[in-house]
Amino acid sequence: MSLGQQWLDRQPARYKFWTKRRRWIRGCISFCLGLFLWASFSIGSTSAQFNSRQVEVPDGFGVAIHFTDPKPGEMELLEASGIRWIRADLVWLRTEVKKGQYDFAAYDRLLDQLERHNLRAIFILDYGNPLYDSGFSPHTDAGRQAFARWAVAAVKHFQGRGVVWEMYNEPNILPFWSPRPNVQDYIKLAKTVGKAIHRTYPQEVIIGPALAGSVNKPGRKEFLEACFQAGLLEDWSAVSIHPYRITRPETVARDYRQLRLLIAKYAPPGKQIPIIAGEWGYPSSTAWRQGKVIDPTTQAKYLGRQWLNNLANEIPLSIWYDWQNNGPKADDPEHNYGLIGYSDPKQKRPTYEVKPAYRAAQTLNQTLEGFQFNKRLDVGRPDDYVLLFNQGNQVKIAAWTTTQSPHKAIIATSAGSFRTLDYLGQNRKTLNATAQGLSLSLTDAPQYLTPTKANALLQLAAAWETLPLEQIVPGSQTIDVPLQLRNPLPTPHSSEYRFPNRNHSPLDKPDPSSPR
Template identity: 55%
Template structure:
């Protein structure tokens, strides 16, 4: 999880997810695999990264109350195979039981070395690769039918692949795991490579190595210190690569498996972080990304100057016996607002905003039971704009990004003027 900036420019085209491809014998047919990914309905694709198998009292309840439907968590080889060929998945059984109580799905990362093989480094011998693949298949079979996404490693393009990144060794391991999973648990979903940022060179090497034959989705970590909307040109380049290498007839979506903003980066604070969370999830859903995982659930430490300690939706201190057990940050309240106000609304399309060329603005149309909902915001930090929209006539309840009621907008003629800021405004037809 390394973060850098990227060029900022606007693409207003809705990006599709259809690519060409065929499927391996024994694996799910394309349509069945696609159905296991959530549709573009709020909040079915939204989630957070966690770092526990056993939640503290009150923690899982607070996490679920944010509205998220996914967690992403390390599924650690070295912790679950302590004797060769003997697997202990009990900690993850406890986690799955807790998640299922709250209707939350898991994205588990098959990751890291094991001191029993290859000196604890990333698997790079035939013995190490085969052992990793046997372990991965055992895990998938143990939890089969739980709608888990099994992800091949975490950020292998940077220092998480020990002793140093090696794409060819990664491809060999990922292919070995793919073959074994398709033979032992063909109905389970297998994704990768969870790159730090959208590393097109590393990704293309994976595709050239044949991994799209095995993967049901391509996962990336689009970290940046620019607004969330700047990800769209990179998604488009990645889609072109997927289209170039995918097997015929196979649909392979992009998953945003880890992405967040530190509240103590330069020119950042908890408010800016909070505004970016819903914008990130909304821009992903508009781009056909079925799963969006925010990094992180709670802050990882108390150091006020350490960026890695301040990616959370909630603060670091845990308050036993209190409700809530963590102090919610603006990001938590923003997530809760988006998931509540647009619950069960399906994304339809991106709308054009008229009358404001100075500030890039975004307008998304959602629908539930033929009732429209509009989300609008401007891209530049600290800016506001008055835009004109052509939306169905009627009464719209307006809510700001933190859940404050902003009154009713009467739409009796076209276009209608709406003032937007750098945080989402929700307009839901009454």
């Protein structure tokens, strides 16, 4: 068995507005830049495209898979979850067994299934091939050219089917880049492949580098900066990272901020390059890193919080790792990242265990379908998350807290009733808001609120123009920040906005995360 085959067979480690009536937002509102990744695409279009339209739920959510031929009932279960994307390895050594001869039949079958079930694909161009460079990751001119020829052949074969191409998988760590990670070798390969694809197929979408681990850990930012300095952002439409951590999902905001600033430093003039959470999950395992345990219930809560928080941080596409558990051992984290349980591959008609995380994904997707993230509302505590979504003048709220103890929060709303739903689609009830607002008990699990009739104050909140997450102001200079309000109400309304006086951002606090 070649080294390349051994690496392939190893499963990757985974992954505030003031009104005359009341105070809306006191100052720690999070804004959405509006530079979401949105694919204006239908299956069978000429190519996938990025533009600045905000992504609608559930168009920015997906899962990682490890199959080309699904088991009976599997695609129906995938579609019913509401996700819109899959991410899968397009493995070099399995599709070029003889030099210069390419066989993509297995991936044709997979794409046929995806199209039938309203799913899009990210295909990862990855790993070595024993036919070249002794099976190691391509590191010679000959190996790089062979990899590029294979990549162009794949793009040619699948063009017009909405595939997004990802340049390798976790090249900054072993075992994925072999014999040892080398950023310059990766840069040479990525440049060769990007130029080769865009020379013939300039509209094809390439992303990278699928960086493993927290951006703020040693060596990670340096790897990215080397890639950006070398000009890889010229060919990439988005930057993909895998921000695994043992801490709660919300701690990722610091990673995203650092990466946004780094991209802005090196992006070609006028080019907007979003960040993609290309792979990230939590295992429902009895044993995990540093003695931590994540039970299935916590996994489900974290999924909803991760995806919602990503939207609030301008992340237009989130891929959960994993679709299915990779093994039967409860004490092995690598076996337990899935939304559904493990099924023996020898079973011809498997019975699927639907885990709470699957229900959490399905509830989020169905409840917020067609809605866009608008802004985060401040309710007085930085660890309380109240996210406002809208679809035109219709509004909904997703809310939770990162504290362990439930507590009350007051959301500024007009008087009226709200239907509520928990993160698993259960415990439906009605809450009534008064002239003082809506009193809501926040827990560590997301809950969803829908006004039973038009709520004027929430509509006004949604009508405020959304601003960037941060503005860069050199030295002692000042900048003008335009702020527009569209009045969605049939009567005139007067409002004023007050910015807080803050000396620092919560994002400046340390972010303890996992070694990855």
